[in-house]
Amino acid sequence: MESTLLIVVFFTALVLVIAGTAMAWLLSPSKRNVQKELPYECGVPTRGTSWMQFKVGYYLFAILFLMFDVEAVFLFPWAVVVQELGLLALVNVLFFMLVLVLGLAYAWKKGALQWK
Amino acid sequence: MFDFSIVTSWIDSMLRGVMPAWAALTIEYVLIGVVILLVYALIALSLIYMERKVCGAFQCRLGPNRVGPMGIFQAVADMIKMLIKELIYIRNSDKFLFKLAPFIMITASVMAFGCLPFGRGLHVLDFNIGIFLLLSVSAVSIVGVLLAGWASNNKFSMIGAMRSGAQMISYELSLGISMLTMVMLAGTMSFSGIVEAQADGWFLFKGHIPALIAFIVYLIAGNAETNRGPFDLPEAESELTAGFHTEYSGLQFGFFYLAEYLNLFIVAGVAATVFLGGWMPLHIPGWEGFNAVMDYIPSVVWFFGKTYLMIFVLMWFKWTFPRLRVDQILTLEWKYLLPIGLFNLMLMAIIVIFGLHF
Numbered sequence: 001m002e003s004t005l006l007i008v009v010f011f012t013a014l015v016l017v018i019a020g021t022a023m024a025w026l027l028s029p030s031k032r033n034v035q036k037e038l039p040y041e042c043g044v045p046t047r048g049t050s051w052m053q054f055k056v057g058y059y060l061f062a063i064l065f066l067m068f069d070v071e072a073v074f075l076f077p078w079a080v081v082v083q084e085l086g087l088l089a090l091v092n093v094l095f096f097m098l099v100l101v102l103g104l105a106y107a108w109k110k111g112a113l114q115w116k
Numbered sequence: 117m118f119d120f121s122i123v124t125s126w127i128d129s130m131l132r133g134v135m136p137a138w139a140a141l142t143i144e145y146v147l148i149g150v151v152i153l154l155v156y157a158l159i160a161l162s163l164i165y166m167e168r169k170v171c172g173a174f175q176c177r178l179g180p181n182r183v184g185p186m187g188i189f190q191a192v193a194d195m196i197k198m199l200i201k202e203l204i205y206i207r208n209s210d211k212f213l214f215k216l217a218p219f220i221m222i223t224a225s226v227m228a229f230g231c232l233p234f235g236r237g238l239h240v241l242d243f244n245i246g247i248f249l250l251l252s253v254s255a256v257s258i259v260g261v262l263l264a265g266w267a268s269n270n271k272f273s274m275i276g277a278m279r280s281g282a283q284m285i286s287y288e289l290s291l292g293i294s295m296l297t298m299v300m301l302a303g304t305m306s307f308s309g310i311v312e313a314q315a316d317g318w319f320l321f322k323g324h325i326p327a328l329i330a331f332i333v334y335l336i337a338g339n340a341e342t343n344r345g346p347f348d349l350p351e352a353e354s355e356l357t358a359g360f361h362t363e364y365s366g367l368q369f370g371f372f373y374l375a376e377y378l379n380l381f382i383v384a385g386v387a388a389t390v391f392l393g394g395w396m397p398l399h400i401p402g403w404e405g406f407n408a409v410m411d412y413i414p415s416v417v418w419f420f421g422k423t424y425l426m427i428f429v430l431m432w433f434k435w436t437f438p439r440l441r442v443d444q445i446l447t448l449e450w451k452y453l454l455p456i457g458l459f460n461l462m463l464m465a466i467i468v469i470f471g472l473h474f
Contacts (some may be wrong), residue, residue, distance in 0.1 A: 002241075004145075005148070008149060009148075009230040009241060010227060010360075011149065012149040012226055012230075012413065013219075013222055013227065015149065015153070015228065016156070016222060017218070017219045018369065020367055020370075023367075024203060024367035026205050027199050027200045027333045028199070028200055028202050028203055029202050030203075031465060032464075035194050036204055037205065037206055037207040038202065039206055039208070039268070040270065040272075040357065040363060041270060041271060046270075049208070049269060050270055050274045054274070054278060055278070057282075058281065061282050061285070061446065062208045062285060064450070065285040065286060065288070065289060068289045068454070069285075069289060069292070072289070072292040072296060074351065075296055075461075076248055079296050079297075079300040080303060080305055081303075082303075082468055083303055083468055086469055087469055089131060090469060093465070094156065097461075101455075104450075108450075113446070113447070113451060115442060115446055115447070
């Protein structure tokens with residue numbers, strides 16, 4: 001019952017997009033020409049494609065994000081039952097966090113958090 | 117206080133009385149979908165109008181005042197205009213991904229929207245992992261932004277999408293950690309459980325200093341998640357024209373616009389639910405008469421009142437602070453908010469384990 005509702009909400013989004021696009025397709029004019037289909041950049045024809053190699057800095061932050069996001073996934077179950085598990089579990093989690101914070105400190109020291 | 121589950125169970129039993137169970141269920145599902153769509157559209161229109169009026173007030177202008185009394189039909193007129201604009205597809209773009217991106221944005225925002233508790237018994241997706249589901253579903257919108265920038269085959273779009281990706285995944289962490297802090301205090305991840313736990317005091321007051329820190333971190337991170345305010349450099353109009361949605365026109369741009377405002381509503385709604393008690397009325401211990409009067413105000417009014425208050429605060433941020441640079445944004449997240457969030461998490465764990473909250 002509950003999981004079916006998830007599918008219902010998903011289909012609602014689908015209906016919204018399809019109905020909207022269909023209405024726009026029916027109502028909007030379509031006058032194609034070559035100038036209109038060029039990328040909107042500077043007025044002069046663009047040089048080369050935009051699908052190219054990109055700055056590595058973004059990639060570094062994505063990897064750091066992965067580390068801490070997985071950590072959050074592990075901490076969520078603990079957060080729900082923190083009251084029942086008590087102090088011993090907190091010490092264990094502190095050790096887990098310590099390892100991660102060491103990783104962050106290492107990245108900081110290495111200058112990975114510095115935008116160059 | 118009025119419980120909306122009376123209405124829903126009445127509709128359910130009435131439908132089951134006149135038709136077989138499967139037909140009743142189908143009709144209920146269609147009803148749920150229609151209600152979600154209506155509320156979604158109404159909230160988006162109200163937010164567009166509110167943004168313009170608030171912006172006008174902050175800049176000593178009147179804001180929209182021509183279409184209808186006080187300009188309240190301005191947002192409707194904008195929507196109609198967007199519908200009848202031409203849809204332009206760039207010749208060198210990846211057509212399939214180009215059309216898929218707005219769909220992903222809308223899906224993420226509608227599904228996150230369904231998780232919010234609007235009132236007592238007025239709740240579509242009430243799972244026991246509510247917050248987790250909301251975080252994971254709203255994180256999908258990053259994919260939409262990246263796809264939009266990539267598929268456009270435009271340098272501005274590409275830079276905007278990359279900046280937006282770096283910003284959104286970074287602030288996702290602070291968002292998750294501040295939510296984690298509050299889950300610890302509530303002892304449950306379901307939204308209805310969190311709201312019930314705030315019957316004797318909102319978490320902002322109940323959790324002392326850690327809750328306050330988490331609230332501030334959440335507001336900053338939430339504002340960055342919606343790509344608004346001081347964090348709007350993915351669509352910085354003075355340097356990138358419009359960032360990742362430069363090449364979108366007509367209704368496809370409208371979908372991005374819609375998703376942006378609904379994400380604002382979702383961020384404010386979660387702030388209101390987790391920190392300010394959701395649809396729970398304001399109760400002050402000892403003031404019996406005051407509490408009884410507060411109980412007469414319907415739960416929906418409480419939820420929307422708190423949410424719109426939070427939206428106003430977020431708009432205030434947007435029109436007050438200047439835009440940050442990309443290195444400042446990443447420094448703020450990784451060197452300040454993340455260590456503060458992790459420290460705050462431990463502080464809250466100690467408070468919860470030793471029972472220092474009231």
